[in-house]
Amino acid sequence: MQRKGDSIKPYIKDDSGKEGWDVIKPQLEEAKAGDTVTVAMNGTTVVPKDVIDSIKGKDTTLVLDMGNGLSWKIYGKDITDAAGDIDFDVTVGADAGKSIPVDVINNVTGEHSSLNLTLAYDGEFGFAATLTVNMESKNAGLYANLFYYNEQTEELEFISAGQIDPDGNVELVFTHASDYTIVVDAKIMSDNGQADNKSDETIPAPKTDDSTSKYAWNNTIIIIIGICIILNVFGAVFYVRKKSGSEEE
Known part of the structure; x- marks a missing residue:
């Protein structure tokens, strides 16, 4: 205009x-x-x-x-x-x-x-x-x-x-x-x-050598060590009792 x-x-x-x-x-x-x-x-x-x-x-x-x-x-x-x-x-x-x-x-x-x-x-x-x-x-x-x-x-x-x-x-x-x-x-x-579509992104599965696997492996070692300690304790108790019985005879 x-x-x-x-x-x-x-x-x-x-x-x-x-x-x-x-x-x-x-x-x-x-x-x-x-x-x-x-x-x-x-x-x-x-x-x-x-x-x-x-x-x-x-x-x-x-x-x-x-x-x-x-x-x-x-x-x-x-x-x-x-x-x-x-x-x-x-x-x-x-x-x-x-x-x-x-x-x-x-x-x-x-x-x-x-x-x-x-x-x-x-x-x-x-x-x-x-x-x-x-x-x-x-x-x-x-x-x-x-x-x-x-x-x-x-x-x-x-x-x-x-x-x-x-x-x-x-x-x-x-x-x-x-x-x-x-x-x-x-x-x-x-x-x-x-x-x-960020919300739809797939989260990749953890690799076998990641920190989660290492953590699980460490737990397994701890359990094995614990079992060995318990067996040693039972063995020592059994040995002491057996020795004590022999002396009484």
Whole structure:
């Protein structure tokens, strides 16, 4: 939606309706500790480096409402060094993940529902940014597992997971732009794309030379020694009695 002026500009989502980065930046600089400033990107996608730097090291959160159920959250104290002007454009669905081979995706997703996601920016952000994406309310309570496509290994690598809220939204953390796949599952998934089943793992039987066997062997030796001592005692008693009887005769 276009607001004041002839050009499309981002604007602050509050009563002030301040628009354009030249007026948004001072608002961020004046923000108090703990404040959150939400900017409606209004069709724009690029955030200037100096705007990101304006909250660097501060207890201030910048939220970028991209529209279509997508928003970015950047916390000032997470910013180490903004790489430059950053394009936060996000493509989801059939038009995303073009570099990921279909067989690679199918190997991870199996029968689970998934969503491809591509970030327009190329490279590291210089900070961690949290993306809120809608995975539909029917998936509430399930986990959205984020996988990054490594073009060198040609594999999907598990990055993180978040639980989908009642409205279908989930927050996922990104540090760099690339092609991703989000897989919905009842559990948090491991690196190989299979749901964790740690409770079902079989505990291996102890080896014959382990400490348990050694303990049992030691007990056997003690019992044998005890029997020998008892036999010696009985033998001594029998000998004394026999000798005593001989002397009386």
